[in-house]
Amino acid sequence: MKQFVINVTPGPTFLHHLSGKTKVMLFGTFIFYTLMSFDVRLLLPLFILCLVALISLKPNWKVVIALFTFIFFMNLINLVLFWLVDPDVGQYYTTDTRTILLSLGNFFLSRETFWYLLIRQLKLMTSFMVSLTFILAITPSEFAAGLYGLGLPYKVCTVVSLAFRYIPDIANDYENIKISLQARGLEMDKRKLNLFKRLKDNLFILLPLIISSFDRIGNIANALDLRAYGLLKKRTYYAEHEPTKADHVFRFIAIAVLVFSFAWIGSRMIWPPVTQMWTPF
Amino acid sequence: MHKEPLIVFDHFSFRYASQQVETLKNIHLTIYKGEKVLIIGQSGSGKSTLVHCINGLIPNSFKGEIRGSCTVAGMDISHASIFSLSKQVGTVLQDSDAQFVALCVGEDVAFALENQAIERKEMIPLVKKATDKVGMSDFLMQVPYTLSGGQKQKVSLAGVLHENVSILLFDEPLASLDPFSGMQAIELIDAIHQEDRTVIIVEHRLEDVMHREIDRVIVMHEGEIVYDGDLNALLKANILIHYGLREPLYLQALNYAKIPFSTFEDVTDIKRMNFSAVQGELKSFVPKQLHKRIDRSEVLLTVKDIHFAYDVKPVLKDIHFTVHRGERLAFVGKNGAGKSTMAKLLCAFVRPEKGSIELSGTDIKVLTIKEVGQRIGYVMQNPNHMIVKHLIKDEVRFALENQSLTNEQIDDRVEDALKICGLHSMRNWPVSAVSYGQRKRITVAAILALNPDILILDEPTAGQDYAHYSEIMDFLDQLNNDHGITFIFITHDMHLAIEYTDRALVFADGELIADDEIQAILSNPDIIEKANLKQTSLYYLAQACGIAVEPFIRSFIEQRSQA
Amino acid sequence: MQKKNLAQLILGDWNTKTVVGVAIGAALFGVLMVYGGVKVFTNTNLTTAMLIPVIVGALFGPVPALVACFFGNVIADLIGGWGFWFDWSIGNGVLGFFVGLLPLYGADINKGVFTVKHAVIFALVAILGNALAFGVVTPLFTLLFFGGELNITFLQSLTGGASNVLVLTVLGIPLLFALAKRNASSQNLVKE
Structure with a gap:
């Protein structure tokens, strides 16, 4: 079975020790900050901050680098497509000029488009870095507890933690069902079969997988009911420790980032409306 | 009070x-x-x-x-x-x-x-x-x-x-x-x-x-x-x-030996029962000559020097054994000891790092999963994980349709498998209409239709009561007896191992620590401890009466199969 | 049993069974997203995960289907580690709602009720849901979050939608028939 990128048990570093609510708050506000800004002056510092945070988490670099490369090139392909379809795509977002940097026959690369594509890539990679840092710092239980701390109904939070609990079991069933079908002569992953046949063959795995997975519902629901699940309107979390001094500081930072983001949106995008991004030129 | x-x-x-x-x-x-x-x-x-x-x-x-x-x-x-x-x-x-x-x-x-x-x-x-x-x-x-x-x-x-x-x-x-x-x-x-x-x-x-x-x-x-x-x-x-x-095994043995329970004050704890009065009768219960019914003439499977690991930690080390045609084997040992992995290696679901598995002289590494699957069938613990079709006969047909067979050949094989498994009269029923035990039969029939030499069953009776246990196991034993199919059972159940197998392979921490008849294994305290097994009450009974343990257990098994 | 009103049908009961059902649905969604794709080209995966909200919807209603689908997607992102792309998660949630509408037009998989009429409605709703989720919602969010070239963004999103429609109709309809057939009460069985 493939390893999860998220850790199920908390790691040892400073960021790991923050409470679930703090982590979810930081993630939420920084993602919001990333998504609302298209400005190198806002994105680059966060990107660097995430890099520092990532290093402090002492992750498995092999996995991190593989993921980073994958996301980087997937998005790069997009950018090339944008450029091929409309070499002037940057004009709408930067200045309404066309300064040719380089020209290849009919195609050309303008300074405006180049800048726009560069910043878009930076924005996507910053969003990825914020997510990855969050994923590597949190555990599923803290995630559920954090969502609850931010006011989500606990039944929805249970969906998250319970789903994580049964994913390895279901993944195991999936592998076993697949193998037993292969032993009974079902061809899989073979290129010689056409798409429809392959899709249809997938149904043979899905049917027993779905039936046996949903068959668990009764037993699990009984186990929850017998331990007073749903008794009260509120609940507490074993995985969520009381906020420490560091938690208070970071929660304050999260709120500050949120306030800043709203102020930025208010002053830059709504009135007076600025649709063009900041450029050094 | x-x-x-x-x-x-x-x-x-x-x-x-x-x-x-x-x-x-x-x-x-x-x-x-x-x-x-x-x-x-x-x-x-x-x-x-x-x-x-x-x-x-x-x-x-x-x-x-x-x-x-x-x-x-x-x-x-x-x-x-x-x-x-x-x-x-x-x-x-x-x-x-x-x-x-x-x-x-x-x-x-x-x-x-x-x-x-x-x-x-x-x-x-x-x-x-x-x-x-x-x-x-x-x-x-x-x-x-x-x-x-x-x-x-x-x-x-x-x-x-x-x-x-x-x-x-x-x-x-x-x-x-x-x-x-x-x-x-x-x-x-x-x-x-x-x-x-x-x-x-x-x-x-x-x-x-x-x-x-x-x-x-x-x-x-x-x-x-x-x-x-x-x-x-x-x-x-x-x-x-x-x-x-x-009933408890020791009471079953007393029943076979026709010793009335009224002989004893209290029959709830074998260690406190006094057998001195009935020793003679129990001794005569063990016949002088025990016939061995297993014919070990044809080697079907040879496993040599198998090593295997999913990641770095070895799961199996240096495994050697052979299986003869018509044998009934048990793989026993605690969870994670490597017995399921061994079964997966035999079916080519995973491939060994080192060593060879020969099936009638052919190394299975040259065969695909599908080709191995026609000769070594694997029946999963939960029948619901295997069943993909709505009607019983279609489920049995399923594997055959993936083979290069004519329609008549398929029909014949399906008929045979259904008849052998006692499902023929229900062939047009939906799978969802039958009991767990019958679903188990369907999964066995679906594999049998491929005419395999060996059937591997993972915990065939887990969670079943005695009546269903007997129903499933007697049926499998009949397949062994009448059709010469070789069986490997992966099991925790010592009763099953005693009653329905000829030989047990004991796995502990990735090693094969014993390969012997189950009665011999259950008389060895060292192996019992290493593999999380438990002595049966038959062992205590034999000891209490001063009878050699192995022949006593064997004669018990023979009595049972006659009964 | 009394008839449920429309709001209840849409929201679902949210008793313990619903919570567990949605969680199992989200887990299945995550597993299929990460492990169970059908390779079309080297990089494009036809995921069968989209079939899960259909089942959750059939059993518990459209809002539970939406939750299973949204969180299934988030969980897949957490396991895979490739980051969160909320433009797509939101689109998936919207689609989950639509394909989970089965109880509203009378299909009841638990009781074995799924007819050709239901299949046709299901197919239409699947197409409509995809058109809305991946023809409107996801590309708009993509443009809002990240900006981009209009045609490419819509094209990419719609490709995802089209492959969903393919999976939902080619696999989803037979799956629903199979599940309904399994749950239909089998009476008058005679040994032959």
């Missing part, structure tokens, strides 16, 4: 909303404070339904019609909420994977506390206390996938021990445990009972529960209580078999 009634069923009947007839019929039962009660009965006898009435799942989760009354700790179950009952009654479910609902041990034990919104500061010492009681306090951060069945069960128990519940219900606590862990579970339950709690155990593995004293036994049959009294009288009455239940 003043006995205080805690659970009282009076003229109690229950019918599930989805069913036509009542599952519990006119139950009268009083369980007193501090008692330890065992409820036994076949599947469908109503014993689980009875438990659901006590913990409040009936009528809160399972809807239906109640007649008469049932009170638990003074609460009428028709009106009590499942929450108020849960403060009095703790339930350890049969399926410890379903009961483990959190992502680590500490969280799971804390689950009931979380739901009552208890502050985390108070929660931590309570979790510590509960896990201390079951010996799991060093595992608080462990995730469920790294725990054994026995450990998961201890966590389940710790999770319901809070607030000093007065009644503890154990629903088939032994179902998925290896023999040694099962024994530990019974000891733990006994310790919990000593703390002045009322304990109710539902099981059909009577002999294993008898490892520790029981105050009272209730036998259920077709929704009614047919026996309510002490264990000794029940055993002496020799009536278990009428209700589809297995």
